[in-house]
Amino acid sequence: MRRYHRKDWLKFREEVIELDGGACVRCGSSRRQGAILQVHHKEYLSGKLPWEYPYELCETLCRGCHAGEHGIVQPFTGWECVGYDDLGEPSGECELCGTSIRHVFFVRHAKWPSLEVGEICCDHLTDTTLASNHMDSVRRFEAR
Template structure:
């Protein structure tokens, strides 16, 4: 079967019929066409027969990755690259390599493999040969601990007690507009000029400033 056969209208019609009859999902990994590229795989070949001249029972729907493995192409075990990561909010995800449940999913790709994968922390580090996923998790956990230290009030404000003397206060000054005040021993010593669209954005922008205690020289110099 030549490449031209797979551009033939008869093949395209057969392929669509196969999807309709067999389902729009990979029959090996069960992922749908929303997540992967699906292909029609022939379980066997008969000399001289066109790819659309088979019974549907002689075919199965596979994703591009499972199809490649079926034809003997082996997925690489190294030199994968981390594309991006997502926090799912709870352990509702699944690592496509080991099957473990996960909250933080890491999307990886390989230049010599057609299908990207979604992995957990350990599998991502193993395939990329780095500690990127582990370092991301450490930073994310530290950020979540930082968020837990804020006290959200019923009036829409949020307070962060940096130490016994200094407090950061995020106030709502309009619809979708928040600003930051700094209080020292209960007295307002600074009102920020920059505005934020949400409490989370304001907290995120203050994270490194508070974490690295950059405020100490300006607002918490005990000699002043």
């Protein structure tokens, strides 16, 4: 870890952050907003020191997005809804917020275990309205 305190790294790090507009490329947070910005190596190259990478193999991430990228904390982005189930009654529990649910949405992420969540949490994780649109359709059908 000492190499990340060397002048070569600190200079390279600032250059990458500047190239990315001084903000996290995932969530857009900047230092002005209080974000702690870090440089993420998109892939690792054997025999290269951290500052010897081409700029295109590095990206600026805030501390939260960087931790999510490495599977340390649950990622904020990159989730995909892969299925749905109607339990028939509210006997399930959203694994994200703990709410009792009847309609379960299955979401996955390449760097985190799959989750079974409710409509709102599915939309939040996937940054879509897929679950709420599906539930609107189900409610219209049931109202007939």
